Amino acid sequence: MASLNALREIYSERRRTLLEEFWRATDVNLLLSGLTEAADELVRQLVEIRECHEHLCLIAIGGYGRRELYPCSDIDLLLIYSDAHRERAEKSATEVLHDLWDSKLLLGHQVWSVEALRELTLRDVEFVLALMDGRIVAGDAKLGREVLEDILPSFIRTHSRALIENIVDITEKRHASFRNTIYQLEPDVKESPGGLRDYLVGRWLCALSSSETTGPAISKTDVENAWGVLARLRIMLHLLRGREQNQLTHRMQEEIARKRGYSEDSLRDGVESLMMEYFLHARILHSVCLRAIRDAKGESNRAEDLDFHPDTTLNSVSDLLDVFLRSLDEKRGLSDRARARIAEALPIVSPTVSFPDLASRVKKLFKPRPGLYRTLTEMYEVGLLELLFPEFGSIKARVVRDFYHKYTVDEHSLLTIRNIEKLLTTKEHSDLRFRSLLLESSDSELLNIALLLHDIGKRSEGAHVNRGTAMAAKALRRFRLSTDDFETVLFLIRNHLAMSAVIFRRDLEDPQVISRFADLVNDPARLRLLTLMTYADIKAVAPGTLTDWKKDLLWQLYVSTYNKLTLGFGAQRIEEEDVGEKLLNHLPGDLDPGAFERFLEGFPRRYLSTVPPAEIYEHFRLATQLSPENPVQLRLIDRDGYYELCAVTPDRYYLFAKIVGLLSYFEMNILRGYGFSNRQSTVLDLFQFHDTREVFRINPGEKTRFLELLKQAIADEISVEKVLAGKEQSIIFRPVGPCFPPTVRFEEEFSRDYSILEIIAPDSIGLLYRIGREISGLRCNIELVLISTEGNKAVDVFYLSYQGKKLPAELRQQLKEAIIAAIG
Secondary structure (H helix, E strand, O other), X not given: OOOHHHHHHHXXXXXXXXXXXXXXXXXXXXXXXHHHHHHHHHHHHHHHHHOOOOOOEEEEOHHHHOOOXXXXXXXXXXXXXXXXXXXXXXXHHHHHHHXXXXXXXXXXXXXXXXXXXXXXXXXXXXXXXXXXXXXXXXXXXXXXXXXXXXXXXXXXXXXXXXXXXXXXXXXXXHHHXXXXXOOOOOOEOOXXXXXXXXXXXXXXXXXXXXXXXXXXXXXXXXXHHHHHHHHHHHHHHHHHHOOOXXXXXXXXXXXXXXXXXXXXXXXXXXXXXXXXXXXXXXXXXXXXXXXXXHHHOOOOOOOOOXXXXXXXXOOOHHHHHHHHHHHHHOOOOEOHXXXXXXXXXXXXXXXXXXXXXXXXXXXXXXXXXXXXXXXXXXXXXXXXXXXXXXXXXXXXXXXXXXXXXXXXXXXXXXXXXXXHHHHOOXXXXXXXXXXXXXXXXXXXXXXHHHHHHOOHHHHOOOOOHHHHXXXXXXXXXXXXXXHHHHHHHHHHHXXXXXXXXXXXXXXXXXXXXXXXXXXXXXXXXXXXXXXXXHHHHHHOOOOOXXXXXXXXXXXXXXXXXXXXXXXXXXXXXXXXXXXXXXXXXXOOOOOOHHHHHHHHOOOOHHHHXXXXXXXXXXXXXXXXXXOOOOOOEEEEEEOOOOEEEEEEEEOXXXXXXXXXXXXXXXXXXXXXXXXXXXXXXXXEEEEXXXXXXXXXXXXXXXXHHHHHHHHHHHOOOXXXXXXXXXXXXXXXXXXXXXXXXXXXXXXXXXXXXXXXXXXXXXXXXXXXXXXXXXXXXXXXXXXXXXXXXXXXXXXXXXXXXXXXXXXXXXXXHHHHHHHHHHHO
């Protein structure tokens, strides 16, 4: 018999050989079974050395029991003894366990007597599930057989129904913790929906349930292949991190892509290819799990589900489409038997499809109503949606890695349709106005068709809108839609980013902006559909993306454009009225009318249209309190969902940079900023921002500290640059996600009075401070700033002037170079 040290060396060498072979061949089964056999052999040898094979049994359980031992997973052992040999067995168990620990094994163990195992209860459900995969490794086989062939089967027979209910409950809670979606940016390949745990759940429920699985069959080969893909990823994660790492983080995605041979130049393609592969196979395992849960709960073929007689014939694609239309009309889901029949019929009837004959059915299908998302998802799963729109199939499981979108491109598109569907029954106050637009639209089915196809251009890299529009045109021509319908759908797809670009990057108070956008839309009906499309698209990006603030901006653009389209230039006559007189008539008695008029002189008219009169009076109060001793007046208001900061001070450079610098220091998410100055050289800056980390709510004292620091910064008593330096250098606040070169460009045609500077750069603490510092350093005035963050990408738009006019070309170039250098 070899010595302990020799056994350990043999075990370590076998592991090394197996791991090296895996990187050459990436054979999952070879590695997992090989690691299992190496551990088995070591355990058997140690039991032999300790001569405890007659009174102690070692049973492999869990993944080790299934012969699926991952490189950094625990070796889960159950040590069994009889009470008659307790003392001797406990001594032997201690010796064996110490030998295993000394051998550097990652050990998970439990020690039970046979008698105690006979008292198992449902409180031990996780242990029972692990034991279901048990197998004898070493020791007294008679004890092991008593457990695996008598005690465990008896317990399962008695408690099978309760076990099933426990498994379903545990699984549904696990799925809920991941928002019930497989589409995680950084999925856990073991625990996420669609992960390896879902595969196990399907196996457990099938073993415990006497009913047969129904529904569209996923071949055993496809299921095992999907398991193999995820198992391979889990092995790679363990090997690359050297520990039990199951989360496919962004960093791990890049490392695995490199291991697959992708260079730094093609790394993005490699990561997106990797994640597409993951999602396609996670879908299969998730589907297996959900079907097993439905079967276990008796929900596979409920009486209320839509089914049809076995003799019913499905002779054409029209017949298949009619089944789904009936499902929608009757508000009933399809039974698993019905899905199976459709899946079987589809390959037979698809060669005879006549798209023009299906046009009316397709339009009817896409009419917004309850159940549409479910129906389209079912059609997608059986392949009918791809038959109708093969272009949509080109983005199947397509991942666009921008750290902003939460879902694959195809799922995002389907979710946009679900968002429209939800508007029909919404009770959210902020959504009711959009619901009214949907109810007013007579051609809303065209909106849903456009939503399905709006991102098909993302099947490959680069600008997707024009490519997607061309692909959509090809798809729509097959159905021979009317010219009006055809042009409306293409208009929506071609311009589906237009409203977002305006609300996040342009001044909605600028009449020229509204005028240009109205010229683009040129039709109130299309405006309604485009507004709904923008609403649904933003909301489907990720949970919480469409905030109430963004809804307000979108609605403001809709109303302004609608008024422009329907009222024409009539609205401009309001601008000719003496707003100043109206403000004077309602001026509070404690305020000086003459001083108030002087305060307003020089402010742009959009200040009067942007700010409510009550706020203007408060701003004037702040201005009256300015003095050499108090050169800064600040006002911080908690609005509904965001904060508004007003700063009034004599004109000074770097004011914007100092304010945004301190807002960044306190980790505020800046939404929008306005800068106004009057003829008395008084500057009034307004900032709207989100306290996303709830710093002010959790610690109200931070509000006071923020305002005090801001006063000191504006008065040049402290250096904002030094205040920010600590956070900028901290690893905690380093940007997350891939870096990319910044884009700095000027837009000179959109505004008559201002130069519009657009900056797209990796988001980071102090970014706006550095930009603002360069703008002020060249003596440019910031009239308005629009701030947006998309994942790790900051999109900031500045309306600038120089000596009351647009920036000259030389100054624009100088500023552009300075900002690029400052961003770094």
